[in-house]
Amino acid sequence: MSRNTARFLISSGVVVVAAVAVVTGFVMSPNNDSLNRGQTVYDEYCLRCHGAEGAGGDGLVTVQGRAVLKDDPQKLISTLLYGASGSVDRHGTAARASMPPIPYNDKDVAAVATFVLQRIAGRSIVIREEDVSRVRSRR
Numbered sequence: 001m002s003r004n005t006a007r008f009l010i011s012s013g014v015v016v017v018a019a020v021a022v023v024t025g026f027v028m029s030p031n032n033d034s035l036n037r038g039q040t041v042y043d044e045y046c047l048r049c050h051g052a053e054g055a056g057g058d059g060l061v062t063v064q065g066r067a068v069l070k071d072d073p074q075k076l077i078s079t080l081l082y083g084a085s086g087s088v089d090r091h092g093t094a095a096r097a098s099m100p101p102i103p104y105n106d107k108d109v110a111a112v113a114t115f116v117l118q119r120i121a122g123r124s125i126v127i128r129e130e131d132v133s134r135v136r137s138r139r
């Protein structure tokens, strides 16, 4: 491969990555402040229903491995904003349970979504406040 071809391939790769970032609207670089805030929101709000790292437990709802964590992050954002319902196992008996809409601002929703996607789902996605605002404004 000539040096010019190599340079072309490298620069077009950069363009493709940049274009994907623009089209999806999600930034791929980590931000520790947001991740730390996400952990705090998770611990003070989500933990009681989903357990540490989303692993569940008796009477708790496991979120590890859920399709919504592998899908377009907008689905996770809208689950957090509008809530969910399903069933939960309480001492061997299935009971109906629901998740209320999250009582936090868009910046905190972005932080906890980032925390869940990175720490529970192992993805390298960062959700920004404006990504949450965009999903919220669609309703």
Ligand code: HEC
Residues within 6 Å of the ligand: 041, 042, 045, 046, 047, 048, 049, 050, 061, 063, 066, 067, 068, 076, 079, 080, 084, 085, 086, 087, 088, 097, 098, 099, 100, 102, 112, 116
């Ligand atoms: C009051 C309890 C409660 C709280 C607080 C709560 N959830 Fe839930 N969550 C639920 C229930 C109940 C479901 C639906 C049960 C199911 O899908 O099996 C659910 C579902 C989910 C799902 C799966 C949705 C799907 O479509 O598969 C995710 C992801 C999730 N919650 C994340 C969170 C995060 C992150 C937080 C904190 C910001 C949170 N939840 C706070 C109870 C709660």
